[in-house]
Amino acid sequence: MNDTSSINHLPLEQLHVDAGARFAEFAGWNMPLSYSAGVMQEHLHTRQKAGLFDITHMRLFEVSGTEAAQFLSRCCPIEADQLQTGSAKYTFLLNTQAGIIDDLITTRLDSSRFLVVANAGRATEDEAQLRSIGSSFDCRIELLERVFLALQGPMACKLLEALDLPAGGLNFMNATEPRPGWLISRSGYTGEDGFEIALPVSEAEDFANKLLSNDAVMWIGLAARDSLRLEAGLCLYGQDLDEQTDPRSAALMWAIPKSLRQSGQFIGADALRALISGDLKMKRVGLKPEGRQPVRAGTDLFDKEGRKVGHVTSGGFGPTVGHPVAMAYVETGYAAMGAELIANVRGKDIPAQVHALPFAPHTYKKG
Amino acid sequence: MAKIYFTEDHEWLSVTDGVATIGITDHAQEQLGDLVFVELPEVGKTVAKGDPAVVVESVKAASDVYAPADGEITETNDTVSADPALVNKSATGEGWLWKMKLADESQLDGLLDEAGYKAIIA
Structure with missing residues (x-):
């Protein structure tokens, strides 16, 4: 814009x-x-x-009505009816190919009201998807100010x-x-x-x-x-996630309940089931470049023989860990912890290893 | 006595006996934010005016620093490779980036003096 x-x-x-x-x-x-x-x-x-x-800049949509839970369970791979009041879930809007339209936080406010937090850059697409599906349900979608x-x-x-x-x-x-x-x-x-x-x-x-x-x-x-x-190893939509990327490639299947992978009726469910039973080609991993030089989004990754096997989607310097940090999509044969890759930055080869995510430990209070 | 020049690309040059010491301006380091990496050229390399000579990287982004004139790199500041934050602390002093032997000092004629540079960043 x-x-x-x-x-x-x-x-x-x-x-x-x-x-x-x-x-x-x-x-x-x-x-x-x-x-x-x-x-x-x-x-x-x-x-x-x-x-x-x-x-x-994040968009807050309130979804309310007698069929609000059914509606959200259609939009997203979540069991909205089983979500307790006051509980929030990380989830997605998927397209029919199981590509990620956006990643969201959905919170149950009470029996018939939910809050959906969407990315600013995807608000238009999200609202269009929600309203298009929402027309078949008894629910209201309201952008909160x-x-x-x-x-x-x-x-x-x-x-x-x-x-x-x-x-x-x-x-x-x-x-x-x-x-x-x-x-x-x-x-x-x-x-x-x-x-x-x-x-x-x-x-x-x-x-x-x-x-x-x-x-x-x-x-x-x-x-x-x-x-x-x-x-923290968290994805940024538009860099690490997009409509061509599915939750399995993005290593985000933890966000989708097992029962739904089998029998869920959310948009994209059939495509996701086909992806789950097929071979995984590329996978999101953490990447730790050697030395001090940041390896940034868009950098190609190669194996020892010089074959391109992946690319960096987010990269920079981690002030807390004190070294460069990155996330990348790599061929599954190179996705194991410690796998050795070569990042080519401005003509210079920088060795990099696949690294566990997060780089800095989460300190969430899980009760 | 060294003569000081500035470029519209936010570099400074201090020229003595045909050798220029070059760095980025204080305004440039402020705009870039905390530097985490500086990629210096090889000593002995020849560069042409406008070539990217050095890359400075902040937490967020990488930026080129251009050669303000033709010449040969004679020395680089290895201290800033080890401690890129020195550029933030002292952009126009200890945070200098490289020295080069100028091929043609008349190329400096179009550069700015301090007052001219201050006018463009004002």
Whole structure:
């Protein structure tokens, strides 16, 4: 999107300007890329204390109605009717070939209401898919207007409790609606314990300022959000996932319940069953390049004989682990831990090994 | 006495006796953010004006640093290979990148002085 006239602005943009944000356009939004502390400090601060992220560019769809659960079980490979109130699941919208239209978090709010959190860059495709399927069910799909913030890091829970939010009562992937128009979920995109908070636009500035009045909290931009999620081994749609990639190749089958793989009636189920019984060609893996040089998205990977066997989809430097980190799709013969590959960067061969994901351990509170 | 030049590509040159010491400007390091890797050229390599001579990589992206003139690389700053953050700390001092023997000093005539450079980043 190069048409700057249609660019979306965050409701809290002025707060980011005041915090010294450097902005960049991302998925149609004018987003803080980094702040005056810089990406390295922002990244480390999140792992050590608490980082505050403005993720209002993510789209929040509320799905409600007597057939909301049946509808979501048709859209996504989840058992929405069995999801408990306050539970959240990582899932997908799949196309009929089982390609990933988007990856989502679906949360059950009560017996007939769910929240679907979608990526900004896929909001149009997601909404079209949801509405097209939704027309056959008794349900409503509503785009919520909220500010959406994430507070991530080891101090996040105490900081929210100090503001009278029931953070400590939640385990990872649990959510609650503590006040009208608010949702707090113990989840995130950094690998750290942390929370995502949707709240009314009118209350957001006050809430953010209260958090920021504590020295343990600083704003974190998209650049550090990217390095944090990459160290955590989490996929970025558009880089690590796309409509040509299925959940099996993406090593995301853990998100699909076994019973559904056999008998689920979600869109893409037949194609996924065919993929499961067939040979897996390419698989997503972690990759650790030797030395200090980052190996970035788009880099081709070769075996010792110089045959191309894969490509990097996300790559950069991991400030916490202190070395370059990457994710790649490689032929399954090269997907085992420790498999030796060669990354060609600007004509130079850099040895790289297949590495376990995540690079930095998750610190989720699983109860 | 060294003569200082700037380029529109956000490099600085300090020229003494036909040898230029070259680095990126403080403005450039600020824009790039924390550097994590610097790829330096081989000493003895000849470069033409506009060739990518060095690659500096931040957490987020890789960027070329261009040769501001024709010449031969005479020295590189190995300290910044070991500690790329030195470029952020001291872009115009200890964080210099390479030295080159200039083939034709008249190529520098079109470059900016400090006031001219400050005007373009203002």
